[in-house]
Amino acid sequence: MSGIERLAVVGAGSLGQAFAGLLAASGQSVTLLASAATAARLSTAGRIRLRGVVELDAPVAPAPAGAGVVGLTDDPARLPARAGLIFATKGHQLEAAVQSVRAAWPGAGDEASWVAGVQNGLVKDDVLRRAFGERRxxxxxxxxxxxxEVGGEVTVYSRGMTYLGEFPSGVSERVSEAVALLGKAEIPAEATADIASVLWSKECNAVGVFGVSVLTRLSASATMRIPELIRAYLSLVRETAAVAAAHGVQVGDYAGFSIRTYVERSDEETLARMLAPGPAAPSAPAGPPIMPSMTQDLLAGRPMEADEVFADVAIRAEKVGVSVPRIELARDLICGLNRMLTAGAVKG
Ligand SMILES: NC(=O)c1ccc[n+]([C@@H]2O[C@H](COP(=O)([O-])OP(=O)(O)OC[C@H]3O[C@@H](n4cnc5c(N)ncnc54)[C@H](OP(=O)(O)O)[C@@H]3O)[C@@H](O)[C@H]2O)c1
Known part of the structure; x- marks a missing residue:
C-alpha cells in the first residue's frame, strides 16, 4: 500500500503545530485537526508561530487550504484522502481522538491512507491498530x-530525529515517502528497519528520565550530574531493556538515547563518563532549565502520561514474567500523583 499525497496531523499542540507549520512552510499541503477551542484560537491568530531553533510564521486557513498554508479544522470529516495521518495528541487523549477520527476517516475506497502516533510509550500503536486495523x-x-507558550507560540527546542518503520520490521515505500515529505520540511527523519528497537529504546529512556525527574522535580541535565540519580536512571533503563529482550526486542543506540551502550557498559563506567569534567559547554541558552515533558505536566498541574509510560510497561513485564520492582515502585508513586492531579487535588 503506497501512494499518499500528503501528511496530516491530529492535535494542534506543541508537536502538532511544529510538524504542520514546518510542512506548510516548505510549500506542502497539510491539514491540522485541532480541538474546537484551539482551532478557534489559531484561526483568530491567522497563523502558527514557531520560535526557538525554528523562527517562522505559517498562515492558517480553513481546510482544505492551498500549498504553503496550514489547513485547519476541528471536523475529522475534513481530513484529506490518501494521507499519512500523524496523531500528536497526548497519550491519554489518543483513544478519544482515534474514535472521533475513525468515525469519519478514511473514506471508502481510500486504501492508501495510513496512521502513526508520536506519543510516548508503546500502547499508542495498540490503540491505533484496534481502530484502523494492523495494515494501516x-x-x-x-x-x-x-x-x-502562554502567548500561543510554540518553542521548538530541538529538531530531534523522527523515526518511521513498518511493524513488525522493515521499510516500505510508504515509509520512504513519509521520510521524504518530512525531510523536505527540514524535519530530520529516518526510515528504520527495526522500529520496535527504536520504540523500546525510547521507552527505556522515558521510564528512566521521567521516573527520576518527576520524583525529584529536577531537570534531566541536573539529574545527570548527581551519582545517585544517574544510578536510579540506569536501573530503570536496565529493567525496561530486560522487558524488551523478553519480548524479543534488542535495544539500540539512537540519537539522543544511547540505551544499548548504557545496558552493555557497567554502571561504574557510565557514571565515570557522565561525571567527568568535559569541555566547556557551548553557550547555554539563558533562562530556566528545560524540564522533561512529564515533569512540566506535573508542575503545571496537568495529567501526566503515567499509565502509558509506567503502568503499560509493568503490564508487559508481567506478561513475560520479568521482575521489575523499581518500575513498579515508580509506577505506584507516579500513577498515585497522577490520580491526585486528575482529581484536581495537587496544584504544582
Ligand atoms: N512536545 C515534545 O517535545 C514531544 C516530544 C516527543 C514526544 N512527545 C509526545 O507527543 C505527544 C504530544 O505532545 P505535545 O507536547 O505536542 O502535547 P500537547 O502540546 O498537549 O498537544 C496535544 C494536542 O492534542 C490536542 N487534542 C487532544 N485531543 C484531541 C482530539 N480529540 N482532537 C483534536 N485534537 C486533540 C490538544 O488539544 P488542546 O489544544 O485543546 O489542548 C492539544 O492541542 C505526547 O504523547 C508526548 O509525550 C512530545
Missing part, C-alpha cells in the same frame, strides 16, 4: 522537542 499503522518515534 506505521511505527513512529520522534525526539523533536517543542513546548506551547
Amino acid at each position: 499503522v506505521v511505527g513512529a518515534v520522534t525526539i523533536l522537542g517543542a513546548g506551547r
Whole structure:
C-alpha cells in the first residue's frame, strides 16, 4: 500500500503545530485537526508561530487550504484522502481522538491512507491498530522537542530525529515517502528497519528520565550530574531493556538515547563518563532549565502520561514474567500523583 499525497496531523499542540507549520512552510499541503477551542484560537491568530531553533510564521486557513498554508479544522470529516495521518495528541487523549477520527476517516475506497502516533510509550500503536486495523499503522518515534507558550507560540527546542518503520520490521515505500515529505520540511527523519528497537529504546529512556525527574522535580541535565540519580536512571533503563529482550526486542543506540551502550557498559563506567569534567559547554541558552515533558505536566498541574509510560510497561513485564520492582515502585508513586492531579487535588 503506497501512494499518499500528503501528511496530516491530529492535535494542534506543541508537536502538532511544529510538524504542520514546518510542512506548510516548505510549500506542502497539510491539514491540522485541532480541538474546537484551539482551532478557534489559531484561526483568530491567522497563523502558527514557531520560535526557538525554528523562527517562522505559517498562515492558517480553513481546510482544505492551498500549498504553503496550514489547513485547519476541528471536523475529522475534513481530513484529506490518501494521507499519512500523524496523531500528536497526548497519550491519554489518543483513544478519544482515534474514535472521533475513525468515525469519519478514511473514506471508502481510500486504501492508501495510513496512521502513526508520536506519543510516548508503546500502547499508542495498540490503540491505533484496534481502530484502523494492523495494515494501516506505521511505527513512529520522534525526539523533536517543542513546548506551547502562554502567548500561543510554540518553542521548538530541538529538531530531534523522527523515526518511521513498518511493524513488525522493515521499510516500505510508504515509509520512504513519509521520510521524504518530512525531510523536505527540514524535519530530520529516518526510515528504520527495526522500529520496535527504536520504540523500546525510547521507552527505556522515558521510564528512566521521567521516573527520576518527576520524583525529584529536577531537570534531566541536573539529574545527570548527581551519582545517585544517574544510578536510579540506569536501573530503570536496565529493567525496561530486560522487558524488551523478553519480548524479543534488542535495544539500540539512537540519537539522543544511547540505551544499548548504557545496558552493555557497567554502571561504574557510565557514571565515570557522565561525571567527568568535559569541555566547556557551548553557550547555554539563558533562562530556566528545560524540564522533561512529564515533569512540566506535573508542575503545571496537568495529567501526566503515567499509565502509558509506567503502568503499560509493568503490564508487559508481567506478561513475560520479568521482575521489575523499581518500575513498579515508580509506577505506584507516579500513577498515585497522577490520580491526585486528575482529581484536581495537587496544584504544582
Ligand atoms: N512536545 C515534545 O517535545 C514531544 C516530544 C516527543 C514526544 N512527545 C509526545 O507527543 C505527544 C504530544 O505532545 P505535545 O507536547 O505536542 O502535547 P500537547 O502540546 O498537549 O498537544 C496535544 C494536542 O492534542 C490536542 N487534542 C487532544 N485531543 C484531541 C482530539 N480529540 N482532537 C483534536 N485534537 C486533540 C490538544 O488539544 P488542546 O489544544 O485543546 O489542548 C492539544 O492541542 C505526547 O504523547 C508526548 O509525550 C512530545
